[in-house]
Amino acid sequence: MIAYIKGQLVSILDESVIMDVHGVGYEILCANPFAFQSALNKELLIHTYHHVREDSQILYGFKNEDEKYLFIKLISVSGIGPKGALAILASVDISEFVAAIEREDDKFLTSFPGVGKKTARQIILDLKGKLISVFSIQTDFEQATNSTESNAAVYKEAEEALQALGYTDRELKTVIPLLRKENLSNTDEIIRKALGLLVRN
Template sequence: MIDYLRGQLAHLETEYIVLDVQGIGYRVFCPNPYVFAGKSEETITVYIHHHVREDAILLYGFSSREEQKLFRKLIDVSGIGPRVALGILSGGNPDTVVAAIHQENITFLTKLPGIGKKTAQRMILDLKDKLEGLGGTASLFDPVPAGASALQDSVPGWPEAREGLRALGYTDAELDQVWKNLKDQVGVDEPVDSVMKKALKLLYAG
């Protein structure tokens, strides 16, 4: 089974990247492909979950071991497949997802793509005692970042997407700027992962 791939970014789409490893292009589905944007000249390491089913062999890739480990924990939960687990990680970074499970924060979990109340409860029941070493120190009850409160009323997915982008290293100033272009591209019911991917695309474009 493939555990990681090291190569150069050959292509990037909204759901996956193509990683060139010694002349072979691997399509790798990622929570947020744009975290690899701008690295086409570098050799990058992508941590892999190699998923085999009857009709397909799929590669899911992550920028960190923590994401990879959390993904594997998530797909062990009944009702959560690889696509839903990928959506969870695109809607929240590992620290916030783990914190939500530890704090039994069903409100936060049900805002993640593909997660209803019963699945959120199952996540808490199955994973609360199995996430040691996967972070979760972040508080989900911190004040909303400056500039975000007014946006929450218009597009509920933006504050959560914003938190995920801040965890990737983007500043509040950069996120305030990207919102000016993003707000006309998203709907009021748009999922968090979709909002985040659109924001990353704008951030990459500069």
């Protein structure tokens, strides 16, 4: 199995990134490809899961081992395939997700794309008690304390990615405040919405 890819990040697409490793280009599907924007044309290590089927071989990429571990656990759940697991990872806070499983919070789990009530119950049935040894669960107080810092980091990452695309501080100052009002917490979503506003302006 291919545990990670280390090479030059040469391209970022809507659903994947292209890594050049000694002249060989590897396409890696990611939950948030634009999260790697700051590493474009630089050497990068991406943790990967090599998914092998009879008709294809696909590499899925992750920023860290935690994302990869959760992905592997999610695809072990009946009814969740790699694309579904990737969709969940695109907007997940791992600590909150694990906490929701432990308290059997169907409503929270069904807020993710492609997760209906039946799948939510299956996630709880298959994963409850199996993730808390790996991931720490924050209390409500800790989550409230850290939410502001977390959002600030997400917006900073989005701004850096937009600057790398050629947008100036002046242009960003016209759209970032508008996006902050929407309480977005996902870097990829912030970038997409910002690009929409910037194109209009």
